[in-house]
Amino acid sequence: MEAVLAIAIGALAGSGVWLLLRPRTFQVIIGLTLISYAVNLFIFAVGGVRVGADPVLGAATDPSHYADPLPQALVLTAIVISFATTALFLVVLLTSRGFAGNDHVDGEDGTP
Amino acid sequence: MPYGLISTAILFLPFAAALATPLIGRGNRRRTTWLMTGTAGVCLVLSSLLFPGIADGEVLRQSFAWAPGLGLDFTLRVDGLTWLFLILVTGIGLLVGIYANYYMPREYPLVRFYSLLLGFMGAMLGIVLSGNVIQLVFFWELTSLFSFLLIGYWHHGKSARDAARTALIVTVTGGLCLLAGVLVLGHIAGSYDVDAILAAGGRIRASPLYLPALVLILLGAFTKSAQVPFHFWLPQAMSAPTPVSAYLHSATMVKAGVFLLLRFWPVLAGTEAWFWIVGGVGLATMLVGAWSATFQQDMKGVLAYSTISHLGLITMLAGLGSTLGVVAAIFHTVNHATFKASMFMAVGAVDHETGTRDLRRLGGLRHVMPITATLAVIAGAAMAGVPLLNGFLSKEMFFAVALGANHGLVLDALTVLVAVAAAALGVTYSLRLVGGAFFGPLRHDYPREPHEPPRWMRFPIGILALACLAVGIFPAWVVGPLLRAAALSVLGAQLPAYDLAIWHGLTLPLLMSVIAFVAGCVLYIAGRRRIAARDSTPLIGWTSALHGFERVLGFLTTTLPELQAKIFPGRKLQVQLLVVVVLAGIFGFLAVRPLPAAAAPGMHVDPAFALLWLLGIACAIGAATQAKFQRMAALILTAGTGLVVCITFVWLSAPDLAVTQLVVESITTVLLLLGLRWLPKRIRELAPLSSTARYHRVRDAVVAIGIGVGLASLAYAVMNHLVADSASRFYLEQALPGGGGRNVVNVILVDFRALDTLGEISVLSIVALAVFALLWRFRPAAESLGSTRRREIGSVQGEARADRARRAWADQMMLPGFLILLVVPVITLFALHLFLRGHDLPGGGFVAGITVTMTLIVLYMAAGARWVEARLKVAPVRWIGAGLLLAIATGLAAVVLGDPFLTAYHGHWSVPVLGDIPYNSALLFDLGVFAVVSGASALMLVVLAHQSLRRVVPAPDAPRDNGEAES
Known part of the structure; x- marks a missing residue:
């Protein structure tokens, strides 16, 4: 499970970074x-994969019986x-598009 | 303890009144004026009640626990010096309030003006009442902020805005230095309490950190008190309304620096460094101010430089290090406040009546404004230091101090010389000011026909002129006790013998006075024509601290960024992002340390989970490749990844996250769908890839893969090395007994870490309001408006066609629309359910809030924006406000009950018949969270959805890209 989740985090982050650039x-x-998916999953994973x-608290008193609530919060x-x-x-984005007339991140590429 | 109560009331009343002004005074000038003057009057009366408590050098203290863990208390401290300033600030505040009502144009409601003035008064009272140096700096910066708003009150004018900005930058920078200074001071003394610091004087002066602390604190005092070379903000600030100038530059703002010097005089003074810095700066300021004042043509300009000069005098008195100097400094502070405030108001009256303040265009006003002229003559004579007026007495005392100085022959001679020269110049500019405006032949070319100003506009000037006379004639009787109390609070047992009398016999100071007076008169008579012909100040006119300041500002805001753009690889966002990402990757890699070998994870890999993520990863990579040309597809693929994340949360025992992720995913998708419409079309065939672009793609792919692999390995390592004993154990054990809830995640959010949650919902509110504000003036590109059917809207024919299309659409949507409407109450009920069970079962304010927003989306989708907005009055901004207030009120309720902010209470009520009913105050907090989240998300969606109602308006100022081809 850990390996799958780790690969998933890596793939999401990689795709995201590529798009970011x-x-x-x-x-x-x-x-x-x-x-943000990747980071959320990463923070979640810090609490352990269970x-x-x-x-939700039940009858058991042993804390290890429960999922880690802190990363979840x-x-x-x-x-x-x-x-x-x-x-x-x-x-x-929309405002910059309205002002610059195109959807380039720098607002200055000439093509609409 | 009544004294403590009174001082607390004095501090909080102005702030309360400032907040109440917009509520009470809206549109009613009378009520606004009464509120302001009434508050100032009450504060004045309350302040005067404190006098018996401090008359003999006692200190009144009132402390509230603030951050006891850091050794910080919120302390109100009243001693003689504080008391004197309390009277000045509230008394002159009252007079300025009355004056402003008649000075400010009738058509203004003055709500903002009086509210700011009250806020400023409160901040100023906060400075003088502070018994804790951190608290003092807080109020110090607050006065800078309020003065910024007051100086820039007429914000339509560029000069007012520039002046406000200059004053803000100079005084706030000084304030930051002051903060650093008091931190050092507190570090040496071991406490931030004023009394503790005052008691540690010897230790502080002996400390190696004394000099840095001194310089930093003096930077704060000098910037505020407009000392050379920071004086340039004050003349510029004359673009403020005259009542503001009268208040800020006589009794308050600039006197804060003086107050600071006197407050810490027992601790910091008496060293060589103090003498050279404070004495030297004061001397220079006094001379530069007086010289510049002589050559001003604007009446307010004369007063501005004269203020600088007098502040320099006070600073110098404090700097000489003699105890009599301190007495003289305090005495002159009071005298200057009275005559300068009345002088400002008199100049304001002239400006108000004639429409000009230019000395070259004024003259003979005593014929039409005899009463104002008389009052101005009194105030001007006090400023010049004429006998029988208060200015004379403090000037005599100043001369005595200068003569008594003992720092070597050359220095002493210089001090005496500069003292006489500045006093002579003071006579000259006072004569120019009063003589130029009120005497000589009456002129008939005024922009307005001058009359005597209204009685209540003259009243404050009269009161202050009367004070000048009373102090000047019966000094021992009128100010004797106050001066003694104030001097005693600074000097204690060192209080020197001094005599407040008009006649000391034929003494050296009297001779100096006479010389200065004669020299000033001669200079005026001989030089007045030549002075009037000048546009700049001789000798020092070429130096301008203001230009220096602007050059520094230009360097920081223009040159430096340009330099950075040159050094940094390009100004393009992509390049900068690349640098950030690569640096993050490198630092992440460098931080890697070998971990101890971990036990192999015992859990087997569930093939279904692997398959699920195969899908999720495929979706993510698909979204990455499609985001350029197929935005819709990319959006759907991203949502697919989001769903996989959601299922993962379910799988891995996090139902709360799963529910939240699900609803957030839905509304994010709707939000982006709403935005898609405004983006330009992009067609793959029309945009062949250049070789540079191809290279960039490969390069970025390498970076992305690197980051992905790195993060994957990191995640894997972290998951195999879990922290055995984290804080989670505490939350799990305490959730039920301490928080009264079984859903630990929710208990953490609304109880244990409620302060963090409060921060988060504040961020959410700010973001929502920012979205709202940005879309307020949203100008879509013309082509996006034209690219759909809506292009035809506008012509009658097109309108009809669009109408038909709309009806056809409505027919198609009838059945689904009806079904959706049926679902709405169900979703709402479900949201309520999620909210109520949140403390014990998965759910809570966050998810319930977003679920409620979904009903709104569904309504918009089913019935259209027009239908919904016609029937449903959605006021999301109010929800946000109500939610934040509720959350804060819940927290404050705990404070009222004596517990720390945001403490939650839970328990059971025993009710007959019904049995035990559990209650939990955290539910109220959660209700606030719910309201903020639903309000914020609804606001963002509604403003975006509302854009679809936009029509093509043939505006003359169409957006820049209007000429773009509609392809």
């Missing part, structure tokens, strides 16, 4: 989305914040 704003947004652990807010940043980037 592209010249078009939409590519950059998609790239950032993919990178199949079938209880996420971190990732939960990260998901919501990444939505907000995506929205912000999108709007910046």
Whole structure:
């Protein structure tokens, strides 16, 4: 399981970085989305990969019986914040497109 | 303790009133004025009540625990010096408030003006009341901010904006130096408490860190008090409304620096460094200010430089190191505040009545404004130091201090010489100011017909002129006790013997006064025509600290970035991102250390999981390749990856994350879909790849693969070396007993780490508002407007056709639309369910908030933006505000109950019949989170969706790319 998840994180991050370096704003947004998936999964993985652990406290008193809540709490807010940043980037993209007349990240390539 | 209560009230009343002004005074000038003057009046009365407590050198203290762990208390400290400033700040504040009501144009409601003025007053009171140096710096910077807003009050004018910016940059930079200085001071003394620092004077002066601390603190004081070479912001700040100048440059803003010098005089003074720096700067400032003031043609310009000169005098008095100097400095601070404030107001009255402040265009106003002229003569005479007025007394004292100095013959002679010269120039410019405006023949070419200003505009000038006279004639009786209390609080047992009398006999200071007076008069009579003909100041006119400042600013904001662009590989974002990514990769690689061999993971690989991720990775790579030409496809593929991530969360025991990921994924996709419409078309066949682009792709692919492999290995290593005993154990053990919830993730978010969550929802709110603001003036590219059916909207024919199309669309969508509408209440109910169970089962405010937004999306999709906006009044900004307020209020409730901010309470209520009902205050906090999240996400979606209603408006100022071919 660990190996699969690690490869997945690497693949998502790689795709994301490649897109991040592209010249078009939409590519950059998609790239950032993919990178945020990778990072969220990475933070989540720091708590350990557990199949079938209880996420909610039950009768058992042994902490190892449960999934690690801390990375989950971190990732939960990260998901919501990444939505907000995506929205912000999108709007910046649209505004820059409106001003510059093209969708190049530098706003100055001449072609629409 | 009534004294503590009073000082607390004095500090908080102005701020409360500043906040209340927009609520109470909106559109009602009378009420606004009453609120401002009333607050200042109450503060003045309250301040005067404190006098019996400090009259004999006692200190009143009131402390609130602030950050006890760091040894910081929020302390209000009143001693004689503080008390004097309290009276000046509130008293002159009251007079300025009255004056402003008559000075400011009638059509302005003055809500912003009075609110800022109150805020400034509060900040100024905060400085003088601070019993803790960090707290002092906080209020110090606050005055800089408020003065920025006040100086730039008429922000339509470029000069006001520039002046405000200059003042802000200079004083805030000084404030930062001051912060560093007090940190050093606190470090030496071992405490940030003012009393502790005052008690550690000897230790501080002996410390090797004394000089850095001194220089940093003096930088703060000198920038604020407009000392050479930082004086240039003050004359520029004359573009502020005159009441603001009267307040900031007489009793408050610039006197903060003086206050600081006097406050720390017992600690920092008495060394060579203090004498040379403070004395030298004060001497230079006094002379430069007086010389420049003589050659100004603008009445406010004269007053500005005169203020600089008098501040230099006070600084020099503090710098000489003698105890009598301190007494004189305090005395002159009071005197200068009274005569300068009244002088500013008199000049404002002239400006108000005639429409000009240019001395060359004024004259003879005593014939039409006799009362104002009389008052101005009194204030001007006080400024010049004429006997029977307060300015004379402090000048005598100053001469006595200068004569008593004992620093070697040359220095002493120089001090005396400069003192007399500055006093003579003071006589000259006072004569020019008063004589030029009010005496001589009456002129008839004023922009306005001058009359005596309204009675209540003269009233504050009259009160202050009366104060000048009263102090000047009965000094011992009027200011004796106050001066003694203030001097006692600085000097303690060192208080020297001094005599507040008008007549000391035929003494050397009196002779100096006479010389200065005669010299000033001669200079005025002999040189007035030549002075009036000059446009610049002789001798020092070519130097301009302002130009130097602008050059530094230009270097920092233009030259340096250009240089950086030259050195840094190109200004292109792509290149910079590449550098960032590669550097991150390199540093990541360098940080790698060999790990101990780990036990092989015991879990087998589930083929289904591997297959799932095969799909997920394929989606991600597909999205990467398609994002340029097939945006829609790329978007769907990205969403596919998101779903795989979501399933992964389910698989790996994180249901909370899975639910959140699912709903966020959905609304992100909708959001991007809404945005797609405004992007330019891109067709693969039309854009063949150049060889450079091909090279870039290969290069970036190498970088991306490197990063991917690195991160994968890192992740693998981390997963095999889990931290055995992390903080998680605490949360798992304490969630139920401490937080009252079984869903540990939710308990962490709304209880244990509620402060972090509060920060996050604040960020979310800010981002949503930023999105809103950016789209407010959104100008889409013309071609995107024209590229759909909507191109036809605008002509009658086209409108009809579009209408038909819309109806056909509506017919198609009828059944799905109906079904969707049925789903809406179900989703809402589900959101409520998610919210309520959040503490014990997967769910909570975050996910419930986004789920509620989904109902809105669904409605927009089913019925169209027009339909929804016609029927549903969505006010997401209010949700955001309400949510933030609720979250903060929940936290503050705990403070009121005596617990730390954001403490949550839980337990059970026993209710007959119903039995035990559990309650948890964290639920209220979560409700705030819910409101913010739903409001923020709804706001972002709604403003974007609303753009679809945009029409092609044939605006004359169409966007730049209007001429672009519509291909």
